[in-house]
Amino acid sequence: MSAYNFAYLDEQTKRMIRRAILKGLAIPGYQVPFASREMPMPYGWGTGGVQVSAAVLTPDDTFKVIDQGADDTTNAVSIRRFFETTAGVAVTEATTEASVIQTRHRIPEQDLRCDQILVYQVPIPEPLRFLEPSEVETRKMHSLEEYGLMHVKLYEDISQHGDIATAYAYPVKVEGRYVMDPSPIPKFDNPKLEMAGIQLFGAGREQRIYAIPPYTQVVSLDFEDYPFQPTKADHACDLCGADDSYLDELIMDDAGGRMFMCSDTDYCSTRRKQGHVGAQGAPLAEDAA
Amino acid sequence: MTPLLQVENIAKHYGARIGCTDVSFDLYPGEVMGIVGESGSGKSTLLNCLAGHLTPDHGAVRFDTRADGLRDTVTMSEPERRMLGRTDWAFVHQHARDGLRMNVSAGGNVGERLMAVNARHYGDIRASAIDWLGRVEITEDRIDDRPTAFSGGMQQRLQIARNLVTGPRLVFMDEPTGGLDVSVQARLLDLLRGLVREMNLSAIIVTHDLAVVRLLADRLMVMKDGHVIETGLTDQVLDDPQHAYTQLLVSSVLQV
Numbered sequence: 023m024s025a026y027n028f029a030y031l032d033e034q035t036k037r038m039i040r041r042a043i044l045k046g047l048a049i050p051g052y053q054v055p056f057a058s059r060e061m062p063m064p065y066g067w068g069t070g071g072v073q074v075s076a077a078v079l080t081p082d083d084t085f086k087v088i089d090q091g092a093d094d095t096t097n098a099v100s101i102r103r104f105f106e107t108t109a110g111v112a113v114t115e116a117t118t119e120a121s122v123i124q125t126r127h128r129i130p131e132q133d134l135r136c137d138q139i140l141v142y143q144v145p146i147p148e149p150l151r152f153l154e155p156s157e158v159e160t161r162k163m164h165s166l167e168e169y170g171l172m173h174v175k176l177y178e179d180i181s182q183h184g185d186i187a188t189a190y191a192y193p194v195k196v197e198g199r200y201v202m203d204p205s206p207i208p209k210f211d212n213p214k215l216e217m218a219g220i221q222l223f224g225a226g227r228e229q230r231i232y233a234i235p236p237y238t239q240v241v242s243l244d245f246e247d248y249p250f251q252p253t254k255a256d257h258a259c260d261l262c263g264a265d266d267s268y269l270d271e272l273i274m275d276d277a278g279g280r281m282f283m284c285s286d287t288d289y290c291s292t293r294r295k296q297g298h299v300g301a302q303g304a305p306l307a308e309d310a311a
Numbered sequence: 312m313t314p315l316l317q318v319e320n321i322a323k324h325y326g327a328r329i330g331c332t333d334v335s336f337d338l339y340p341g342e343v344m345g346i347v348g349e350s351g352s353g354k355s356t357l358l359n360c361l362a363g364h365l366t367p368d369h370g371a372v373r374f375d376t377r378a379d380g381l382r383d384t385v386t387m388s389e390p391e392r393r394m395l396g397r398t399d400w401a402f403v404h405q406h407a408r409d410g411l412r413m414n415v416s417a418g419g420n421v422g423e424r425l426m427a428v429n430a431r432h433y434g435d436i437r438a439s440a441i442d443w444l445g446r447v448e449i450t451e452d453r454i455d456d457r458p459t460a461f462s463g464g465m466q467q468r469l470q471i472a473r474n475l476v477t478g479p480r481l482v483f484m485d486e487p488t489g490g491l492d493v494s495v496q497a498r499l500l501d502l503l504r505g506l507v508r509e510m511n512l513s514a515i516i517v518t519h520d521l522a523v524v525r526l527l528a529d530r531l532m533v534m535k536d537g538h539v540i541e542t543g544l545t546d547q548v549l550d551d552p553q554h555a556y557t558q559l560l561v562s563s564v565l566q567v
Contacts, residue, residue, distance in 0.1 A: 153412070166390045170397075170427030174412070174419050177426065180433055181418055181455050245433040 029076040029109040035059055039077035039231070043222055046233035051196030052164075053147050058229040068101060068126060069226030071143035075124045078139055078222070079105065084112045086120035091128040091268070091285035098126075117288050127190075129211040131267045131289040134219035136236055142205040144225035147232065149193045149203040169201045172243055180248055189253065195241045196234060204240075210252045210268045215240040257282040262293035263300040313375050315340045315481060315513050316361070321370035323356050329537035330356035334370075336532065336542070340480070343507055343514045345528030345545060347521060347560070353537040354517040355485055361515065362402050362483045363392045374399075374481070397427045401474035405486035407466035410473070411458045417444060417469055418454040424477045443472040447502060464495035468502065475506065482507075482514040488523055500526050521564055525549060533557050 027033065035057075042056035061069040079085065085105050089098040093115040101124060102113050114120050117132040124141040134140060150160045153171045163171065172193050179187045192209035196202050204215055205223060215221070221234040234240060244250035258265040260281040267289055269282040281302050284290035294303065314337035323330035331353035338344055346354050359365040361372055363384055373381040374395065384392055396402070404410035411420050421440040422430070430436050441451050447468040449461075458466050467487065474482065487503065488496040504527055507514055516527055524531055524545055531548040533541040533556070541554045552558045 153415075166393060168393065168427065170423060170425075170429075173426040173431070174415055174423050177422055177433065177436065178416060178419050181416055181437070246431050247433050 026108040028081070029079045029105065029111075030061075031059065031073065031076045035073075036077045039073055042231040043074065043077065043233060046222070046231050047220070047235050049200070050234055050238050051200030051202040051232060053230040053232045055229055056231050058226045061226065062104075063100075065227040066145060067097060068124070068143035070224030070228075070231070071124050071126070071141050071226075072101060072104070072224075073226060074141045074222050074224035074231060075101075075105065075122060076109075078141070079109055079111055079122055081109070081111065083121045084114050084119055085109075086114050086117065086123045087125075088123065088128060088130065088286070088288075089126045090270075091130075091289075092287045094287065115288050116292070117286075127206050127208075128268070128285060129207055129214045129217075131264075131284070131286045132292075133214075134217050136218040138219040140217075140219050140221045142207075142221065142223045144203070144205045144223045144228075144230070147203055147223065147225040147228050147230040149191075149201055164200060167199070169195075172201055173245070176243060176245065176248075180245070186244065186248055186250070192250075193243050195243060197239050198241075201243070202232065202234075208254070208268055209242065209250075210254045212240070212242045212250070213252055255282055258300060259284045259290060259293075260300040260302040262290045262298045262303065264289070264293055264298070312339060313381065314338055315342075315375050316515075317371075317373040317381060318361065319371045319373070321357065321360050321367045321372065323353075323360050323365060323367045329353070331360070331534070331537045334539055338481075338513055338515065340513055341511045342530065343512075343516065343528045344530045344532065345524030346515065346517045346532045346534060347519060347524055348534035349519065349560075352534040354519075354534055356537075357534070358483055358485055358515065358517045362400065363396060364402075397424055398477055399480050401477075401479040401482045403467075403470055403474055403482065403484040403487050405489045407458070407463070407470045410470045411466060413458050416455045416457055417449065417461070420458065420469060420473045421476050424473065428477060439476060443476050444469075446506070447472040448498075464491055464499060467491060467499060471503070471506070475510070475512075478510070480513060482512055484514060484516045484518075486518050486520075487516065488518070488520060496523075503527060521549060521561065533560065 039056055042054045046054045061072055063069060087098040087102040089095040105111055106113055117130045122139045126143045148160055150171055153175055154160050176186050190208050191203055191206045192212055194202055194204055218236050220236060223232045242250040255269040257269055259267060261283045264284055267284045267286060270285045272281050274280055316338040319335050321334045322332040334357055348354050360367040367385060371383045372385050374384050376382050418440040421443050422436040425436050444454060449465060449468060458469055488499055528545045531545045532539055535556050541548060541557045549561055552561050
């Protein structure tokens with residue numbers, strides 16, 4: 023433990039990252055370049071998110087990591103253990119108890135408070151990337167607010183699929199100015215981007231940090247005749263019975279057996295502790311046995 | 312009558328070499344001007360300077376904007392110039408794939424300019440895309456195909472539709488018929504001539520094909536080594552060339 027500086031990164035690096043974060047917060051949705059460091063994990067595993075977490079963590083923080091909503095996946099477990107080792111911070115699986123939450127692909131179902139920070143891992147921060155390969159050109163488009171191209175993507179969706187088929191990484195416009203990639207969260211989570219907590223986005227390989235301050239207007243792009251619709255599986259959670267949470271579909275056997283369950287494991291288990299039971303769920307005590 | 316475009320002493324140098332120099336002319340609404348000359352004579356440099364793709368070393372390009380009348384596009388701010396580029400101006404590239412998004416459907420290609428000027432109604436965008444594809448003789452059932460599935464002539468027509476959908480007033484064309492076979496060229500020229508007359512477009516056409524300017528252009532400018540060596544009405548220049556180079560150019564055309 024003492025072999026590492028607090029939260030792995032050296033103080034100068036954390037300072038550099040904090041400056042980028044502050045700039046990002048000052049210009050909501052703007053991608054701030056930063057000198058991303060090599061981290062002891064491969065690119066694509068959350069190197070951006072880890073650096074942002076390292077820069078914002080203090081010894082008093084309680085840290086939570088989720089991957090696709092779950093606390094117990096490899097990625098979440100190893101990042102959580104990483105900061106347990108290098109920062110010695112308290113860790114938790116409970117959304118309400120955490121002060122810093124690093125996430126990949128989900129926003130917790132539980133509303134965040136203003137004393138909580140949500141850190142996203144971002145693979146490709148540039149929403150225009152797949153339409154315009156040149157970074158020089160996309161930066162110019164951002165600075166001149168030329169966002170017609172973003173709608174071309176949505177147009178293509180409708181013309182090919184009859185509806186806006188983009189289901190994740192759905193582009194949003196932040197505070198009426200910058201078009202932003204909300205990281206690959208399902209579009210079900212897009213309305214939650216207007217929240218009380220601070221949201222920080224870190225892209226390690228692409229060396230960009232951006233942010234949404236609390237209570238910032240975040241509008242999902244759409245057409246007048248094809249308005250934005252957050253979607254989820256038309257089902258209730260089979261374990262806890264929640265009908266308002268984002269669901270994972272699980273194949274149970276070769277005979278077509280399947281079940282839907284909350285992708286947010288903490289939300290699901292909290293509900294089950296409160297006594298909610300879904301269609302295929304057993305009461306909590308028996309389930310544990 | 313105010314000219315639509317007023318070009319004054321445009322010069323562009325590439326280091327010590329001359330791109331084009333001392334070019335001045337006025338273009339009036341509804342007028343089509345041809346720029347001809349051999350390869351390397353500065354035609355494309357000139358066109359790119361006029362269209363704002365290159366910054367000329369000196370000189371002024373004044374465009375009659377809808378809001379403020381004549382404005383120098385060289386010194387105006389970049390957002391304004393780019394705004395002109397997607398509203399009142401159109402640029403038809405020689406190679407359609409330079410002017411099209413090859414991984415976006417034909418409808419999306421035509422709709423892009425509309426969406427760039429804040430059209431946000433899918434039904435309307437699609438309706439005008441269908442309308443424009445029809446005008447350039449691309450059938451409606453090809454609207455969701457990508458340009459990669461189109462022939463060269465169709466790609467060029469799609470590029471024209473994409474450019475004209477916002478109702479521009481000035482069209483820059485860089486060798487619009489280059490690389491097409493003659494029968495496709497003839498149909499494209501026919502189409503262009505119709506659209507130019509119908510929409511009362513002004514156009515500047517750069518080409519080395521004298522037949523193209525004979526058909527389309529009202530006025531002609533002959534360039535050599537970056538200088539304009541002869542100007543005049545198209546028929547006058549082609550039928551009674553004065554400058555030795557123009558005479559050579561005209562007599563070099565193969566007769567079938």
